[in-house]
Amino acid sequence: MGKKYTILETFVGAGGAHLGFKNEGFVSKYANDIELSTLETLLLNNPEISDTAFIDHRDILKIKGEEILENTNLLPGEADVFFSGIVCKGFSLAGQRSPNDERNYFYHKQLELINIVRPKISIIENVPGIINAQVLDQNTPKEIKEKVDSLWLKIEQYNGLKAELRKKNMITEEINDQGKALHKERKELLEEITKGKYLISVIDDIKSLYKKIGYKVQMKKLNSSWYGSYTKRERIIIVAVRDDIDIEFEYPKRTHIKPRTVNDALSKIDYTLEDEDNKPMNHKPKTVERFKYIPEGKNIVDVMDQVPKELKISSYYSRGSTMRLAGDEPSPTLVPGHSNFPVHPREHRSITVREAATITGFPLDYKFIGSHTKRCEHVGNAVPIHLAEALARSCKKLLDLYYKDILSIETFKKAR
Secondary structure (H helix, E strand, O other), X not given: OOOOOXXXXXXXXXXXXXXXXXXXXXXXXXXXXXXXXXXXXXXXXOOOHHHHOEEEOOOHHHOXXXXXXXXXXXXXXXOOEEXXXXXXXXXXXXXXXXXXXXXXXXHHHHHHHXXXXXXXXXXXXXXXXXXXXXXXXXXXOHXXXXXXXXXXXXXXXXXXXXXXXXXXXXXOHHHHHHHHHHHHHHHHHHHHHHHOOOEEEHHHHHHHHHHHOOEEEEEEEEEHHHHOOOEOOEEEEEEEEEOOOOOOOOOOOOOOOOOOOHHHHHOOOOOOOOOHHHOOOOOOHHHHHHHOOOOOOOEHHHHHHHOOHHHOOOOOOOOOOXXXXXXXXXXXXXXXXXXXXXXXXXOOOEOOHHHHHHHHOOOOOOOOOOOHHHHHHHHHOOXXXXXXXXXXXXXXXXXXXXXXXXXXXXXXXXXX
C-alpha cells in the first residue's frame, strides 16, 4: 500500500465526501459539523474516526486554526487535504436569498482556517448557484445592511404566512398585494445596492482570498453521473493548491458515458430486510391518489388538468413529493421537501431514506440517525459518494507526485 494521506473536513455532514475519500485510502484527522445527528450518523458508520480524528461539534465561526493543529497533532503544512462542503442555503437558487445572509460568509472563516493549517490541497464544494452568487461587501454601510436584514425578514415572514394560508385555501387579494409590495421593495433595494456597487461576486472574493494566502485556485462544475453515480447532481468544486507545490491539480475525467439509473440503484436493495431507513412514509389517501396521476419523470404541475377537482391543490409546489423519478434515468438532485423525497418511479409513495441514500451512493448498510426529517436532510445534503471518490483519486495523483519529488530531494541531499 502507498502512503496514507490525511483529510480534514468542516461541514462533514453524514459523511458523503468523507466516505469517498475513505474508500480511496485517506485517513480522517478532523471532522466538524454543528449538527449533532449528522456526526452521530458519521461515527456510527465510520467508528475508526474516533481513533484517528478530532471530532468538533462547534459552529465554524468559533473554531481557530491553531486549535485544529493542536487537536490533530499536525504542524502547519502537514495536512494533505482540507475539504469543506460549506453550508449552501445562502447560495441556493431555491427560495429568497439575502445578499447579507450570514451563511454566505462562512467561506471567509474557512479561508482563515486554511491560512493557519496550510493543507497541500483545499477543496470547497458547493451548489452551482455559487457561480452567480453575490453578497454585500463587508465594507457596506451599516444602514444598508440593516435595510437588507429588515426586508428579507419581512419576506421570510410573509412566505411563512402565505404557506399556512395556502394549506387552508385562505389566500386573499390583500395577501397577494402584500407580496407584490414586498417584491417591489426588494427590487428597489437591490437597485440601490447595485448602484452603490456594494455587491461583490462570491467566486471572485474566494479567488482573491486564496491568492492572498498563497494558493493557486481553479473551479469546475462536475456532474456526479459522470463518475458512476445514480444521480446527475451537479456540484461546483473549487480546488486550491498551495503555491510551493508546482504540480497542477487535474479534475477527474469522465468515466461513465452511459449513466447509471434510478432503477440500477433500487435493484441493489433487498426489500425483505427489516430496515428503519427503508420504511415508506404513511401518506394520506388523497396524496396517494394524487401520486397516481404523475407519470415517470414528470411533475404534478405537468398533468394538473387531468387531476380530478377533489384532488387538486395549489399550483405552488416544492420539487419534492410532487415529482416522480424516471427509473431509466439518473435522479436529479435529491432535495427533501417537507420531510420527504420525490415519488418512486412506479409505486405511489415517496422514495425512502434508504432508496435516496442508495441513489446517492451510500452503502446498503449505512444507517442514519435522527427523526425522519433529519435523516432525509442527511442524505439530501451529502456529496454523492462516486463524485467524492473521483475527487479523492485526483488528489492522490497530485500527492503521489508531490511526495515522490520530496523523497527524491531528500535522497539527493543524503547522497551529497
